[in-house]
Amino acid sequence: MGRYIVSRLLQMIPVVVGVTILVFTIMYFIPGDPVRLMLGAEATPAEIAAAREELGFNDPYLVRLGDFLGGIFLHFDFGDSWVYNTPVTTELLNRLPRTLAIALICIGMQIFIGIPLGVLAAVKQNSWVDRSAMFSALFGISMPNFWIGLMLVLFFSVRLGWLPPFGIGGPKYYILPCLALGLVGIATQARQTRSSMLEVIRSDYITTARAKGMSESRVIFRHALPNALLPVITVIGNGMGMLLAGSVVIESVFAIPGVGMYLVGGINSRDYAIVQSSVIFLAISFALIMLLVDLMYAFIDPRIKARFAGKKRRKKYA
Amino acid sequence: MLNETGEGIAPKIKRQSQFVVVTRRLSKNPLAVAGFIVAVFLAIIAIFAPLIAPYPYDKQDLVHSREAPSREHLFGTDELGRDVFSRIIWGSRFSLSIGVLAVLVGTSIGMLIGALAGYFGNVVDDTLMRLIDILQSIPGILLAIAISVVLGPGFFNSVLALSVGCIPMACRLTRAAVLKVRNEEYIEAAISINASTPRIIFRHVLPNSFAPVLVSATMMIGGIIMAAAMLSFIGLGVQPPIPEWGSMIAGGRSLIRSSPWMVTFPGIFIMLSVLAFNMFGDGLRDALDPKLKE
């Protein structure tokens, strides 16, 4: 088991490094002069030239890439913001908890609302429950999350005045953003759980379970659901990626000072150090989450566990 | 079956009837039909925008700015007095075509890479798949943001930025199809002395990979339309005065209290477009599901 964890970790490293290189390379070609931005409008050409040399902007691509990679992976330092000259890393770490909190609440919604909904729809296939749930889910995945956010603000803040439209504070402030961001996740989860359940219910071992004389609810919850949930775990992992990406817009809509808003702020102020680092930061977070998901999968599915059972391999065939 | 030069080819009759079967199944699915109709409707709006829209999309009328929906302005006016209804009609051109173009470009590139990886195998396959893995590890929107930031706002820049996210899926599906056919060819080669030419492979690959790639592409269009709106919303993508639906919502944000129609209507249209493609895509996937062939 430990072997599997190590091997997955090793597999992940080149991917993470690759992602960093990719984003760095893409953003290498940004037009415009960052040094001028940093020094301000009054800087003289001489000052700019000197600063550029000093900050290493004249170095060749590989040197700059090496510096950047070394900075991130050896010192965990994403560099400094171009506009504010403060370390990006501190900002990212400060803002991460807020972004994570919203993401985790949304995942919770996805699991505790989306999965039961999907199971219900599958068990009562083609009934009105199923059809209405799936139709709503279709709507859910078709609505842009920032628009939902604004509509919710329109309804609950402007018209009804029940909930605050933006900012952070107590739990009240989290309700609308989480609703806006989480709706898509719930809908996707419900759809995916339903199709997974439908496939499992058709299996032979479900017929066996019924032939043993167990109640239908035991058949569903003890035999069908655990098997149906296996592929669902991967969907949850992917969903996390969508949430991280969606947080960029939602934080912007609700003025929540998280990583997403930092990124958008960087775009608007042309501070591409922030943009670059935020994107990489989010991508690495996503990779870590997918790793966790894979590992969970290995823990839960005995077929995978057995493949990495360790050195003493028991004979497979009796 | 053998053709004149003695090469084995798949009988063509099978493919034609598959198309008929799929179409028939699709037509029996009410949601898929509805999705198709709405999509066609939107396409018509986009194509005939100049004839349908009562006003040009950039005609400002500061006297009548921020007016609620009325008979002259079906969806009201925005902060510069432009007619929201007309802007939405014109906007359909941009929003829809970004979606379709980005998916087209991305899928084509993906199919090419997948075919190359599958055909050459070994080192080429490994390297290409590694790159695709890396590409897939970044959530599509973030990638689009990074590329957009470099390229700057604009229609074709957005298409490019969004197309990159469509590459991995098409690539994997095509590669799988190529590998499947390659294995079959090797088995044949062991029995007869048929040299497997690239021609044969690609003649078999296209029918094999067409269906899954088509389904995945259709389902991606909805997501890309939404991603395009998101990009425009945060200031990348397509910017005013071009009436892309996402940027219209961004523009109306600060005025949501006084002029909610500026935000509401563009969003409804985004939702309709995405919904249409999703419904159709769902139906397509169900119609092609081999398990239904009882």
Next chain:
Amino acid sequence: MSDASGAFLSVRDLVVEYTAEGRVIHAVNGVSFDLERGKTFGLVGETGSGKSTIPKAIMRILPDPPAKIRGGEVYLDGVNLLKLGNKEMRKIRGRRISMIFQDPMTALNPIMRIGEQVAEVIKLHNDISWRGAKEQALKMLETVGIRGDRFNEYPHQFSGGMGQRVVIAMALACSPELLIADEPTSALDVTIQAQVLEMIARLKKGYNTSMIIISHNLGVVAEQCDDLAVIYAGEIVELGSKEAIFDRPTHPYALGLLAAVPTLDDAKERLNRIPGLPPDPTNLPVGCHFGPRCPFANEKCSPEKIALIEFEPGHFCRCTRDFNLEARWPL
């Protein structure tokens, strides 16, 4: 055929339909047979003949939708199973009647330990603790030849033959009165088949269980069964004791099946087959379903449904021909 006799299991005029994409599939069209305690009954037929649907209908584990039992009765010791409530039926499944499935690899829950799967059926029908159930399960597994230390393993760690033993253990754990074996060896290697069949026979004798074996394999049926029925397109076309049917096969389909079995002293070059294909179950021919493929067919075969006639004591056939004439399948 006599009314619900004193037999242990009595099936009368069973009719089952499947509805798919608006079309009705007539899977079982009026099947009747009796089974006595301790005896083994065989159902022989090809794929699609309805032979797998019958036992599932008896146990009422058909997927509904799309399947529906449209008529008939199934008497177990005088009680009509088809009229029982769900709760009573659940008490019967696994305990009085249980089933062995064709493919052990798909019949077992892949993420549950096999020992637990056996213990589960014991706990369901007996008022004992989970630990007690596990102990009994352990004993049951050892009876079928699976070492106790494999209790906590998963199905994928077993080969086909061993997996089938687990399924057998599950089926016999509560000492059922009736065991239904649906193609119990079709998914197994030939060498393993013999082992599994022998084990089933041994256990069955030990518990005095009645058994129904469904198979398309005449050899399997010949070994194990006391009586058997030949099924075609959802109907029984010939019914009788094993000796009667193998010594004096009467129905043309039965003749064709037996003629198709290759023998070593046959200097033939081609296998004898029954020409044609089984009929479309959504559109069955009127009268005899086998008519279109039957070399003996004549005008008497098509207009109406043909009844099952007892032309010898205990030997029934559904055909219009003169049973006194010896018939051979035209080769």
